[in-house]
Amino acid sequence: MAADASNYKLIANNKKARHDYFLEECFEAGVELHGTEVKSLRQGNCSIKEAFVHIENGEVIVYGMHISPYEKGNIFNKDPMRPKRLLLHKKEIMRLLGKIKEKGYTLVPVRVYFKGSLVKVEIALARGKKLYDKRQDIAKKDARREAQREFKVRNLM
Secondary structure (H helix, E strand, O other): OOOOHHHEEEEEEOHHHHHHEEEEEEEEEEEOOOHHHHHHHHOOOEEOOOOEEEEEOOEEEEEOOEEOOOOOOHHHOOOOOOOEEEEOOHHHHHHHHHHHHOOOEEEEEEEEEEEOOEEEEEEEEEEEOOHHHHHHHHHHHHHHHHHHHHHHHHHHO
């Protein structure tokens, strides 16, 4: 996200993506939504834990992004799991399509946020991690946490 964080409001974050993938390049995309979905997002009702992105017929579509139905939306509510189209420039889509055709690359949604009044999804070009990569990351995180704990104890004495 940009330096001016005052007009950004995080709705959903995908921590699992950082654990399962090496995120190489990030893109900001708009989302094609209906009215009650936006109202539900304003209340923070969104999950992208199991979401994934595909490119079909020159359109980028996110599947598995769950937006809970708006409680006051009655008949205007849409299916919470419906595929949602992401809005990117054609050059960006063609570039992503070329990268995805390379072995081991995929697109994953990393976070959903408001940028001003617009809903944006940050998608990342990602490469899957092997089990030993995940173990290395966990070991690094544990070592960092232990060092911080030790530093805190030293400063208190």
